Amino acid sequence: xxxxxxxxxxxxxxxxxxxxxxxxxxxxxxYLALIIAQAVVIGFxxxxxxxxxx
Amino acid sequence: MTxxxxxxxxxxxxxxxxxxxxxxxxxxxxxxxxxxxNSLRWPTIGLSVxxxxxxxxxxxxxxxxxxxxxxxxxxxxFGLPLAMVVVAGVFVPIYYRMRVYTAYEYLERRFDLKxxxxxxxLFLVSRGLxxxxxxxxxxxLLSSILGWPLYWTNIGIGAAVVLYTVAGGSKAVSQxxxxxxxxxxxxLVATGFVACGKLPDDVGVGDAFSLAGALGRVxxxxxxxxxxxxxxxxxxxxxxFFLALAYFGTDQSQVGRYINGRSVTESRLGxxxxxxxxxxxxxxxxxxxxxxxxFHIFVAPPVFWxxxxxxxxxxxxxxxxxxxxxxxxxxxxxxxxxxxxxxxxARDAQDAAAEAAARDRLATAQGIMDATREEAKAAIVAAVxxxxxxxxxYIFLSFALQNLPAGLLGLLVAxxxxxxxxxxASELSALGSTTTVDYYRRVIRPDAPDSRTxxxxxxxxxxxxxxxxxxxxxxxxLDNLIQAVNILGSLFYGTVLGIFLVAFFFKRVGGxxxxxxxxxxEALVVACFAFTDIGxxxxxxxxxxxxxxxxxxxxxxxxxxxxxxxxxxx
Numbered sequence: 001x002x003x004x005x006x007x008x009x010x011x012x013x014x015x016x017x018x019x020x021x022x023x024x025x026x027x028x029x030x031y032l033a034l035i036i037a038q039a040v041v042i043g044f045x046x047x048x049x050x051x052x053x054x
Numbered sequence: 055m056t057x058x059x060x061x062x063x064x065x066x067x068x069x070x071x072x073x074x075x076x077x078x079x080x081x082x083x084x085x086x087x088x089x090x091x092n093s094l095r096w097p098t099i100g101l102s103v104x105x106x107x108x109x110x111x112x113x114x115x116x117x118x119x120x121x122x123x124x125x126x127x128x129x130x131x132f133g134l135p136l137a138m139v140v141v142a143g144v145f146v147p148i149y150y151r152m153r154v155y156t157a158y159e160y161l162e163r164r165f166d167l168k169x170x171x172x173x174x175x176l177f178l179v180s181r182g183l184x185x186x187x188x189x190x191x192x193x194x195l196l197s198s199i200l201g202w203p204l205y206w207t208n209i210g211i212g213a214a215v216v217l218y219t220v221a222g223g224s225k226a227v228s229q230x231x232x233x234x235x236x237x238x239x240x241x242l243v244a245t246g247f248v249a250c251g252k253l254p255d256d257v258g259v260g261d262a263f264s265l266a267g268a269l270g271r272v273x274x275x276x277x278x279x280x281x282x283x284x285x286x287x288x289x290x291x292x293x294x295f296f297l298a299l300a301y302f303g304t305d306q307s308q309v310g311r312y313i314n315g316r317s318v319t320e321s322r323l324g325x326x327x328x329x330x331x332x333x334x335x336x337x338x339x340x341x342x343x344x345x346x347x348x349f350h351i352f353v354a355p356p357v358f359w360x361x362x363x364x365x366x367x368x369x370x371x372x373x374x375x376x377x378x379x380x381x382x383x384x385x386x387x388x389x390x391x392x393x394x395x396x397x398x399x400a401r402d403a404q405d406a407a408a409e410a411a412a413r414d415r416l417a418t419a420q421g422i423m424d425a426t427r428e429e430a431k432a433a434i435v436a437a438v439x440x441x442x443x444x445x446x447x448y449i450f451l452s453f454a455l456q457n458l459p460a461g462l463l464g465l466l467v468a469x470x471x472x473x474x475x476x477x478x479a480s481e482l483s484a485l486g487s488t489t490t491v492d493y494y495r496r497v498i499r500p501d502a503p504d505s506r507t508x509x510x511x512x513x514x515x516x517x518x519x520x521x522x523x524x525x526x527x528x529x530x531x532l533d534n535l536i537q538a539v540n541i542l543g544s545l546f547y548g549t550v551l552g553i554f555l556v557a558f559f560f561k562r563v564g565g566x567x568x569x570x571x572x573x574x575x576e577a578l579v580v581a582c583f584a585f586t587d588i589g590x591x592x593x594x595x596x597x598x599x600x601x602x603x604x605x606x607x608x609x610x611x612x613x614x615x616x617x618x619x620x621x622x623x624x
Binding site: 027030031034035037038041042045046048049051052053054 | 125128132135136138139142143263264266267268269270272273274275276277322326329330333334337413417
């Protein structure tokens with residue numbers, strides 16, 4: 001996974017980089033799993049609503 | 055409360071506070087105090103992020119909301135998981151790479167000082183006022199129902215939080231939040247089992263679901279679209295996404311929770327943990343409220359849940375009118391209970407026609423009850439002019455007080471206090487660190503040694519704690535202001551998120567363009583609030599979009615953005 005060392009105190013700061021890093025990278029499957037899991041949860045709630053609503 | 059309840063309450067809360075003070079006291083550097091030495095693992099970060107968002111009001115109001123309005127509020131959180139992905143993928147690595155103490159520090163690196171101070175100021179104003187409400191809201195309920203003195207409840211909550219926050223800094227906040235969240239979840243699960251167990255013997259959980267559904271309480275997903283509808287699938291997915299992105303990505307009370315992780319991976323996993331469990335947790339809390347609703351189909355509920363106010367109305371000159379309304383209420387409650395019995399019997403007999411007839415009777419009785427309740431509220435306001443008619447916050451605590459066994463009630467009050475303390479700790483910590491890093495160390499005393507800055511940070515945290523307790527103490531005089539403060543906070547998020555998204559994704563836009571775009575975006579959101587009936591979740595989309603579009607347009611007429619030197623920020 002795209003890990004990075006923990007920041008430390010002091011004035012030796014990294015130069016800023018205005019742009020975001022590569023968004024998905026090696027985390028793509030983790031993000032996808034989260035989204036799919038939540039879609040299943042929302043789908044379950046939608047089915048529950050449809051089945052029990054008057 | 056029984057002696058056992060008091061023992062459970064005291065041991066649980068005192069242990070967490072004392073443990074927080076002594077286990078994590080003695081942070082001697084700014085790095086240690088504000089970022090906890092970057093030592094936290096993802097479970098702590100995840101629970102800390104959850105605990106920060108879930109204040110005591112969440113655990114008092116949300117079951118009440120489930121009781122009154124069903125499960126539709128869960129849609130508010132539908133955009134949150136996707137927002138967690140964006141914060142984890144975009145915001146976290148940037149904050150780590152810049153090694154910032156506050157989110158607003160980044161804005162100076164990217165734009166200029168005035169944009170940084172604008173972001174920090176918006177946070178301090180909205181969160182500073184909200185911190186008082188975080189203390190006041192549970193204190194007023196506990197004092198009203200349990201008879202605790204409001205003044206000392208406010209001071210007790212505030213003082214306990216200030217003690218361990220100042221003693222141990224960010225690490226103490228995160229670690230105590232982990233303990234507090236465990237107490238909260240354990241208390242809620244236990245209360246859920248009791249609520250289900252309190253149903254009549256011949257009413258199973260399946261019957262309870264069907265009854266709740268027949269009375270419109272299982273309404274977790276509403277796919278119809280209306281801008282004025284506060285909670286539906288579309289406002290939840292869109293407005294909820296932008297709100298969650300702004301809150302978790304740019305609000306220092308959350309940013310401060312995950313930039314102190316051991317690594318980017320730990321912070322990301324903590325945020326994704328929150329994304330994974332937030333919707334199920336909120337659905338569970340709403341379901342708890344729905345079960346309390348079903349319980350009160352068979353055990354008569356009062357016409358108005360704030361008992362002291364109801365008693366005052368009964369004792370007033372309008373007492374006979376209130377009594378008449380209560381008599382009609384009792385009739386409607388009995389009719390609903392009869393219809394519910396018929397509904398359950400028809401389901402057991404698999405008699406579809408009888409079930410449909412009972413469903414109609416249920417709906418009719420509920421309609422009469424709803425109308426009678428509104429009539430009662432109007433009569434109560436006429437009898438007690440200062441009465442607050444929103445009584446749903448009292449439902450869950452009233453249920454707990456009357457139905458939970460000895461010990462569990464004490465645990466539930468500990469849950470409420472734990473939730474209050476966990477949220478206020480994050481807020482005070484963030485307010486103190488933002489005041490220190492973005493004002494004191496950047497503008498007031500840039501040359502102060504680390505030890506003096508650390509002392510200033512602790513004093514600022516104490517100062518914000520005193521302001522929060524003072525605001526909470528006098529909040530009872532300012533009911534309308536409380537509502538205004540809640541709305542105020544929701545008005546800023548879209549604008550602040552717009553500033554950050556321009557910073558991340560539009561490299562050619564400079565500080566002056568984004569600053570004035572933020573001013574224009576905020577004006578548009580305020581205009582929408584004042585002159586339209588658009589649901590507030592949409593303000594996040596409107597504010598964010600307005601800032602981005604205005605910044606891009608302004609940049610075309612302004613000089614090119616200067617290249618920022620890396621060493622100009624604090």
